[in-house]
Amino acid sequence: MAYLDNVAVFVRVVELGNLSAAGRDMRISPAVASNRIKELEKHLGVRLFNRTTRQLTPTEQGRVFYDGAKKVLDAVADAEAAVSALSGQPRGTIRVTAPLGLGRRLLASGIPEFRDRYPDIEVRLRLSDHDVDMMREGIDVAFRLGVLEDSSLRMRGVLECERVLVAAPSYLDKRGEPKSPDDLLAHDCLMLRYPGAREHFWTVRTSDGPRKLDVRGPYDSDDGDVLTGWALAGHGIVMKPRFEVEPFLREHRLKTIMTDTPPIPVQLAAVYPHKKYQDPKVRLLLDFMAERCQRMIRDILDGH
Structure with missing residues (x-):
């Protein structure tokens, strides 16, 4: 098993790009991960990685070995799953x-x-x-x-989830309540944004079908709960699955808006x-x- 463990560490280092990330993923220290790579290189008699201060990239031999090693680990995982199914445990x-x-x-x-x-x-x-x-x-x-x-x-x-547009009463008292998609374009909208995010628009249902809205606002975050907190504090309007904000709606800390043109549900x-x-x-x-x-x-x- 020691050799297979070394192979597994090697595969995760290739996939994650550095020893620390692979170590965290496999719950071992970077030092242990490094030693396992060295043992594997010694066994194979080749250098598997080109090393820089920040990243490890596989050598040509490393890339060839990765392709085969990945197949071996996948086959072992499949075999373990098959045995598990037969054993009932x-x-x-x-x-x-x-x-x-x-x-x-x-x-x-x-x-x-x-x-x-x-x-x-x-x-x-x-x-x-x-x-x-x-x-x-x-x-x-x-x-x-x-x-x-x-x-x-x-x-x-699993379930189709209703989404709602909500804001704190204090925000609506200050800025007014949007009644239509066009009104929403003039409001502070709290956006979930991060590198690579795909949903840069809010899509609502209208009598003419779905409409994409290029909403804007002074705040965005890559953490949806941060957006909810900002909405509760009166900083803008947020789009959320209803189950996430239902307790705040029941307590009247948030209010649902634009119920005639709600966001499309999410799966x-x-x-x-x-x-x-x-x-x-x-x-x-x-x-x-x-x-x-x-x-x-x-x-x-x-x-x-």
């Missing part, structure tokens, strides 16, 4: 990612319950409002609010590489979290 690690608000409200509290049911399965949850490269980051399942654009992935729909879905659905532990997590998300969103919207 799923085990191993699942890497899961989700947006911050969704992960905090719906997923995080469910992981201990999932582990109680399946103690041999470890779940590593990474929350980020950025788009995560699943293949590069080694993610098994991503829960997303939005459309699937990567054809190399499969999607399992809550689980996304995963094609082959991962054959892994029983992944299927168990998908079933568990899909049911939990549906139930919790219903409870939130019902005021429970």
Whole structure:
């Protein structure tokens, strides 16, 4: 297993570009990761990386070895999944990612319950409002609010989520309440922005069909909960899945606006590489979290 561990470290270093990131991903120190690479290079008799102060890039031999090593690790993972399915005792690690608000409200509290049911399965949850490269980051399942654009992935729909435009009463008292899409263009809109973000517009439903609005505002963030906080403080209008802001609406700390031309709904879905659905532990997590998300969103919207 020591050799296979060394190979696994090498693959993650190639994919993540440096020892520290690979070490964090595999829960080992950079020093241990470095030693494993050195052992592998000694065994193979070649240099696998060109080293700079900030990054490791694979040599020609390293690129060739990576292609073969990745196939070997994938084959081992498939074999372990097959044995797990036959034994009826799923085990191993699942890497899961989700947006911050969704992960905090719906997923995080469910992981201990999932582990109680399946103690041999470890779940590593990474929350980020950025788009995560699943293949590069080694993610098994991503829960997303939005459309699937990567054809190399499969999607399992969980629930269609209503979205709303909301603002604090203090903001509306100061700036007035927009009644139409054109009115919204003159307001401070709080935007989720980060490098590579795809949704730079707000799309609302009108009698003539969906309309994209090039809204603007003095604030943007890559953290959706920061945007909610700014809205609560009266700094602008934010577009959110209703389940995220329902408690604030019920407390009258936020108010829904433009109910005649609401944002188009967003699909809550689980996304995963094609082959991962054959892994029983992944299927168990998908079933568990899909049911939990549906139930919790219903409870939130019902005021429970």
